[in-house]
Amino acid sequence: MKACTPYQLPVANGVVDLTTGRLMPGQSSDELRGGSPVAYHEDATCPLWESFLSQALGLSDPAASRSV
Known part of the structure; x- marks a missing residue:
């Protein structure tokens, strides 16, 4: 293998x-x-994770953390 x-x-x-x-x-x-x-779902979201990244990185829009 x-x-x-x-x-x-x-x-x-x-x-x-x-x-x-x-x-x-x-x-x-x-x-x-x-x-x-775990199965992968391309359209899945995780608002809690996006919110954490937004706060940690100082982003104004949690959706902007998707590009990180």
Whole structure:
């Protein structure tokens, strides 16, 4: 088995390309290990995390923290 490549994160419903944020189908030939048991949802939000980042970074708009 090979280790996970630096920009691929195995998740419950596929593999996330961390450079694009896109979900790809996982294939056994990828031989990825580790990862997250949680399913990835591209449209998911986390208002609490965005609020924390906004306060920590001094941003006026919590949505602006998405680009961080």
